[in-house]
Amino acid sequence: MNHLTDWTDLPDAVWEACLDRARWHRAHPAWTRAAAGRALGLLFFNPSLRTRTSMDVAAAALGAHAVTLSPGQGVWGLEWRDDARMDGEAAEHVREAVGVLSRYVAALGVRTFATLADREADHADAAFRAVVAASSVPVVNLESARWHPCQALADAAAVCDTLGDPRGQKFVLSWAPHPKALPRAVPNSAVVMAARLGMEVVVARPPGFELDGDVLDFARQAAARSGGSVTESEDQHAALSGARVVYAKAWSGGAVYDDPGAEAARRAGHADWRITEAALGRTAGAAFMHCLPVRRGVVVDGDVLDGPNAVHLLQAEYRLWAQKAVLEWIWEVRGSGFGVGEVQGSGAPSVRA
Ligand SMILES: CC(=O)N[C@@H](CCCN)C(=O)O
Ligand SMILES: NC(=O)OP(=O)(O)O
Known part of the structure; x- marks a missing residue:
């Protein structure tokens, strides 16, 4: 099955x-x-x-x-x-x-x-x-x-349409502020997805917001097969330099399980991790990605979402x-039958010239 x-x-x-x-x-x-x-x-x-x-x-x-x-x-x-x-x-x-x-x-x-x-x-x-x-x-x-494997597949397709060949390009998964403690299914999936595409993946997050070690291991194993890499940074400013994709996502710190109050206080202290036009200006013309739903003015500024680099609606369409x-x-259906390996190319048009 x-x-x-x-x-x-x-x-x-x-x-x-x-x-x-x-x-x-x-x-x-x-x-x-x-x-x-x-x-x-x-x-x-x-x-x-x-x-x-x-x-x-x-x-x-x-x-x-x-x-x-x-x-x-x-x-x-x-x-x-x-x-x-x-x-x-x-x-x-x-x-x-x-x-x-x-x-x-x-x-x-x-x-x-x-x-x-x-x-x-x-x-x-x-x-x-x-x-x-x-x-x-x-x-x-x-x-x-x-x-969130369906999200990961849609995100990968959106990255490929946007960048053409994503291999060797810098993908920054940037932790984002949020009023609520959120799960990590999306960031977990995004980091492995970008590693599979052979990208130079940087997980930028404040101290206390590390992803699970086994998730980073999965991503590093994928990167080893694809020619990509996976590193972590506590310096969002430095991480954004040279980025071709900024994938913003809020997630909870590990303390949420033992001390939710402390986790909330720590999260509230990093409101300046919000993605702004100025932050995007530090990148190499990066595409902005988010799985949605997104809180404007908290996770990311409205002018980024409304600007030319945002591909969040393409991601959602690709779902x-x-x-x-x-x-x-x-x-196992596809008219004449769906078998792994028989699919040839996509022919999908690029949405960004
Ligand atoms: C706001 C919220 O609850 N987000 C959820 C769902 C994300 C997309 N399905 C999360 O962060 O996992
Ligand atoms: N991105 C995503 O899974 O959106 P929903 O939570 O609205 O399904």
């Missing part, structure tokens, strides 16, 4: 074929009946605008039918912990709920954000893994505690093309 838990669980050839295919879809947007007769269940434990809409439309564009379910909002609240005594809000367990859904649909998409309270559960991606374990159909990760490619891969 083709689950998409994360790209780090899959051969590079699958990533490359899906990336080529995502770019191909942008150039060939016609709807098909490749997955006609199939249903897709979309289980959202957390809010979504892009993922929810683009998955629904991607399914429709392949002739499939999507059903979106939000546990606790018109759908029974769900428990995922194996050892839970269910005397709280949750009316059923994912073992039953996902067992049932597997009998209705041909694949499931699932969103389960990090708890930011249970370090071990988050690190093990336990909620998402509980759904995968209970499912008898393929599962697509729509952002778990650890990874649709990327997820068409993912659905084709998990269902």
